[in-house]
Amino acid sequence: MDPTPSPSPAESHPSPPPPSPYVPPGRGNQPEPSPEEARETVEQERDAGRGPRQPSKVEEALRRLEDRALAAWDRSMDCVRERPLESVTMAAATGYFWNILPKCSLLSTAAKLCAALTPPALVTLGVCAMSEKLQQCRENHRRRRAMNDPANTAPAFPPPGFPGAVEGL
Helix, strand or coil, X not given: CCCCCCCCHHHHCCCCCCCCCCCCCCCCCCCCCCHHHHHHHHHHHHHCCCCCCCCCHHHHHHHHHHHHHHHHHHHHHHHHHHCHHHHHHHHXXXXXXXXXXXXXXXXXXXXXXXXXXXXXXXXXXXXXXXXXXXXXXHHHHHHHHHHHCHHHCCCCCCXXXXXXXXXXX
């Protein structure tokens, strides 16, 4: 008999060391930057040395959309402040009608409509794909016929009788 007790399964497998905390170079023990600070840092690094950056068309469109949405929100809040009773009545009526709407029948109607329109849409897509493939086949056939046409064959170079041409080949 062995005088030492056998180790338990948990003791036989030592636990891995805890992961070392990763600290990016140059950060030290600084706290994590806020999303705004991180965005500014990224923009500064991106724009470094290139002067002011011109916003893209998408950024301009998003900015205009945001401005319009905020303006509409401000107008609606002003309307609520000016006529609170009318606004609350309108909100309650909208909620009431939304609640009594037969949502299930609307969804089933939409599902039936999709189911009814799917086969014709698939047939149309198939016809379009087949038409494109047929067009490609016709173009390939024309190219092959043009390549095999004896009138389109290139003359032998150098032409027979030309000085330096090898006769009999």
